[in-house]
Structures are given as structure tokens and as C-alpha cells.
Amino acid sequence: MLFGREPVGNDIDTLAVVFDIPAMNQAFAPPHALTDVATRILALTEGETDAVALMATMACELFHSDDRFDWVGFYRRTGPEMLKIGPYQGGHGCLQIPFSRGVCGAAARSGQTQLVSDVDAFEGHIACAASTKSELVLPVFGMDGALIAVLDIDSDRPDAFTASDAAILEPLLAQVFAQAN
Ligand code: SME
Numbered sequence: 001m002l003f004g005r006e007p008v009g010n011d012i013d014t015l016a017v018v019f020d021i022p023a024m025n026q027a028f029a030p031p032h033a034l035t036d037v038a039t040r041i042l043a044l045t046e047g048e049t050d051a052v053a054l055m056a057t058m059a060c061e062l063f064h065s066d067d068r069f070d071w072v073g074f075y076r077r078t079g080p081e082m083l084k085i086g087p088y089q090g091g092h093g094c095l096q097i098p099f100s101r102g103v104c105g106a107a108a109r110s111g112q113t114q115l116v117s118d119v120d121a122f123e124g125h126i127a128c129a130a131s132t133k134s135e136l137v138l139p140v141f142g143m144d145g146a147l148i149a150v151l152d153i154d155s156d157r158p159d160a161f162t163a164s165d166a167a168i169l170e171p172l173l174a175q176v177f178a179q180a181n
């Protein structure tokens with residue numbers, strides 16, 4: 001599958017461990033800054049399958065949860081190689097991003113998380129805001145395992161994101177969007 005992943009039967013087992021709070025606190029000592037918001041997002045979105053409702057809730061909760069986050073939003077896959085703006089929080093976001101461009105395009109193209117510590121060093125970075133210094137962009141897969149969106153988190157601080165942020169957000173997205181339509 002080019003822009004998706006094979007449905008993985010054991011995702012939920014993995015997530016049950018990841019979102020077990022004592023296990024998380026053991027894995028991240030001190031507890032990871034995103035633990036609380038991840039738990040809140042899971043509670044708020046439980047049983048919801050509408051993709052836009054899920055994206056709006058997650059963008060809002062993440063944006064207000066962490067001082068590092070200056071823009072949080074989703075770009076939705078609207079065509080074979082096209083992303084368009086979805087629910088977001090922060091300043092104006094550009095409306096369209098082809099798969100061939102930007103950090104978001106790279107995440108959509110590869111199906112892999114993009115952790116960019118210095119946006120100026122990323123060939124083809126799209127500067128929606130001149131203040132952005134670093135970015136974390138994660139692919140979002142829907143219920144058939146196909147790519148439905150990317151989650152873009154931007155910071156005005158250089159090198160704001162760590163691999164442990166991705167380690168929390170990847171399974172969180174998998175669980176929240178597992179039944180999204
Ligand atoms: N910087 C992103 C574009 C989206 S905006 O920053 C909101 C990119 O290079 O894909």
C-alpha cells in the first residue's frame with residue numbers, strides 16, 4: 001500500500017500499554033508532558049467516529065496544552081496527492097499542500113513522522129508563518145489503514161520536539177482515528 005499501512009491487528013494491544021498511566025510514568029520519568037492531554041483527548045473522543053469532529057477536538061486540546069505549540073492542525077488528504085487545510089488552532093494556515101511539497105507533504109508521501117528541528121535546513125519547507133522554527137508532522141491513518149490526513153505541530157522555538165513526543169502522539173492518533181470516517 002503506497003500511502004497507507006496494512007491494518008495492524010495488535011495496535012490496540014500496544015495502545016492499551018501506552019495509555020496505561022503507571023506504565024507511561026515508568027516509561028517516561030518524569031512523566032511526559034503530553035500524558036495528561038493524551039488521556040483527556042481519549043476521554044473526549046471516545047465513541048466519536050466523525051473525522052472532522054476528532055480533528056477539531058484534538059487540535060484544540062493539543063494547542064492549549066503545551067507552550068511549545070504555536071500552531072496545531074490537520075491537513076486532510078483530499079486527492080491522490082493533495083492535502084487541504086482542516087481544523088486548526090493558531091494563525092492562518094496555507095490552504096493546499098501537494099504531497100510533493102513541505103514537511104506535511106513529506107509525511108504524507110512517506111507515511112512516516114517528520115521531526116524537523118530546524119525548518120530552514122529542511123529543503124522545501126513551506127513557511128506559513130515566518131516565526132516557525134521547528135515542526136513535528138505525523139501521518140494520520142483511518143480505519144482501513146489508508147492515509148486520511150497529517151497532524152502538523154509547529155513551534156516558534158528551535159528544536160522544540162523530541163522523539164518521545166512522537167512516541168506519545170503516534171499511538172494516540174492511531175487510537176483516536178481507528179474508526180474515523
Ligand atoms: N510548514 C508546513 C506547512 C504548514 S504550515 O506551517 C501551517 C510544511 O512545510 O509542510
